[in-house]
Amino acid sequence: MSSPNGTSPVHAPAYDYLIVGCGLFGATFARLATDAGLRCLVIDRRSHIGGNCYTERLEGINVHRYGAHIFHTSNKAVWDFVHRFADFNNYINSPKAHRGQALFPALQHEHLL
Numbered sequence: 704m705s706s707p708n709g710t711s712p713v714h715a716p717a718y719d720y721l722i723v724g725c726g727l728f729g730a731t732f733a734r735l736a737t738d739a740g741l742r743c744l745v746i747d748r749r750s751h752i753g754g755n756c757y758t759e760r761l762e763g764i765n766v767h768r769y770g771a772h773i774f775h776t777s778n779k780a781v782w783d784f785v786h787r788f789a790d791f792n793n794y795i796n797s798p799k800a801h802r803g804q805a806l807f808p809a810l811q812h813e814h815l816l
Contacts, residue, residue, distance in 0.1 A: 718744040726754020 719741040722729045730752055733743045751757050755769040773794060776782055785791070798809040 718742045720744070721746070723747075724754070725749075725752040727756060729754075 720733075720736055720743045722733050722743055722745045725733070725745050725747040729745060729747070733745050736743050745752075749757075751759075756772045756774075757768050758765045759768055760766070773796065774785065774791060775796070800807045800809040
């Protein structure tokens with residue numbers, strides 16, 4: 704269908720953003736943009752969302768397909784945001800150092816500041 708001057712009509716795009724990749728950044732951007740009323744099309748080469756943080760459930764067990772991932776933050780707004788989409792266990796990273804027959808708590812980077 705042509706406009707009266709013979710040119711093709713201009714259509715509004717179906718989406719405000721095309722997001723390539725649905726890892727942490729792509730998924731977060733799409734969620735925030737959609738929450739703000741924008742329209743997003745997300746594409747990814749993988750058949751799942753989450754990028755390398757993807758977890759699949761096999762025989763009742765959550766399996767981190769691309770290796771273990773630990774999420775931690777002291778920012779309440781970030782914590783509240785991620786809890787909209789997933790439950791997290793109360794994992795606390797507490798490495799130990801072994802010297803001779805003794806086992807000691809290893810220093811964490813926060814203690815070095």
